Amino acid sequence: MADGHLHHPLLIPDLRELIRAGETDGLRDFLDEYHPARVAEFFEDLGPNDGDSLVGLLEPRTCADVISYLPGEEQVRLVETMSSDRAAHLLHHMPHDERADLVTRLDEDKVDAILPKLAHAEREDIRRLAGYEPGTAGAVMTTDYAALPPHVTVREALDRLRHEAPDRETIYYSYVIDAERKLIGLISLKDLILGRPRVRIEDIMKTDLIFASVDEDQEEVARKIEDYDLIAIPIVDAQGKLVGIVTHDDAMDILRREQTEDILKFGGVSADPEADEEQYWQGRVLHSVRRRLLWLLLLFFGGSITGLVVRSFNWVDDRFPQIDFDAFIPLLIGTGGNAGSQTVGTVIRGLALGEIVPKDAPRVLLREVLTGALLGALLGSLGFFFTWLLLGQPPAFALVISLAILGICVWANGVGAMVPIFARWVGVDPAVISAPLISTLVDTTGLFIFYTIAIAVLVRLFGAG
Secondary structure, eight states, X not given: OTTXXXXXXXXXXXXXXXXXXXXXXXXXXXXXXXXXXXHHHHHHHHOHHHHHHHHHTSOHHHHHHHHTTSOHHHHHHHHHHSOHHHHHHHHHHSOXXXXXXXXXXXXXXXXXXXXXXXXXXXXXXXXXXXXXXXXXXXXXXXXXXXXXXXXXXHHHHHHHHHHHGGGOSOOSEEEEEOTTOBEEEEEEHHHHHHSOTTSBHHHHOBOSOOOEETTSBHXXXXXXXXXXXXXXXXXXXXXXXXXXXXXXXXXXXXXXXXXXXXXXXXXXXXXXXXXXXXXXXXSOHHHHXXXXXXXXHHHHHXXXXXXHHHHHTHHHHHHOTTSXXXXXXXXXXXXXXXXXXXXXXXXXXHHHTTSOOGGGHHHHHHXXXXXXXXXXXXXXXXXXXXXXXXXXXXXXXHHHHHHHHHHHHHHHHHHXXXXXHHHHHTTOOGGGSOHXXXXXXXXXXXXXXXXXXXXXXXXXXXXXX
């Protein structure tokens, strides 16, 4: 079934026939052959009516697995249409972090109907997880982990894990806690399997732990998992007590969301709190308009300023009527905008990965200014010969173009390097300093550089002729 994904269009008509014919046993046998993520894809391809019927045939445990792969809005819609008993069974089988997240999105009346049907421990777990600040480790962690006391033997530990495994999200790592639930070590399933049966856990556990605090930013936690190649990372509270774990798959989701947010901001698109990780075709047109309008308005006014700058230097055009200054403006501001955008992207990536910190600002500025100077020298040389030999402009004006390209590249690289670092220093997300904003800023200032050089070279050195 490895290539089943390629055959969705062929399977959907058959699924519809089975659903409408009420072939419950046949459908369950069919669905048992597929991964829950694949079943979720079937659901989306079938549409709401047949898809809902398909989900209704699944056992609660399987249904919980499938729903985990559906978009948040679809999860809410499905649970809202379920009976309270079935919804409670579904939540019982969902990973702890995912069910807490789902409950926070449900209608309050629906929550009030479902929670009494859950065990007291489950209700408290949901309330605790839902109470953490959004964006922190506590808000994305799960309390579904394996824990062991330090005094048990390897044989006793394996017996415990064998009993607990069906209800745990992962048992590859077992976290060793003392009587006060403070994290003191961890041991992998591999070490348990290879360990001598009578050896105590405290004698073979690892004590050099990588962990995160419950109020730590979720992106930093995900980076730790990525940097140390962890399957999961333990989360502790202010007293060092183990309160949950963040797994590798959750870290991947966090990084994907953060990268999506950064890409949208970098492109001048505001984050939409209602989007819920929406895919392109799931987003509403009005939401797209609202998310893009602010930046486009800012860029509109920025472009207006650029026009004012051009008009303020009209006297230079009048003094040299034989030169078409306007024809070269797109070339110059395009070069500056692209150079600035490249630098911004490079610096934001360095900041995101921790390769650059605010105290590195002087080094970054020097590096990017040198880079801009080299790029400007190369492009400026090409611009000189292009303007003089190919376009037939006077050598004096070709020199203006060459020097303007050099100055604009140096300036654009300097601005593109410093603005994101300054944003990080004052506590603003550097991705908010988007490429369109940098482009507009460099466009406006680049025109000042261009006309200033033109005045210096053409007016002062070569006169009116």
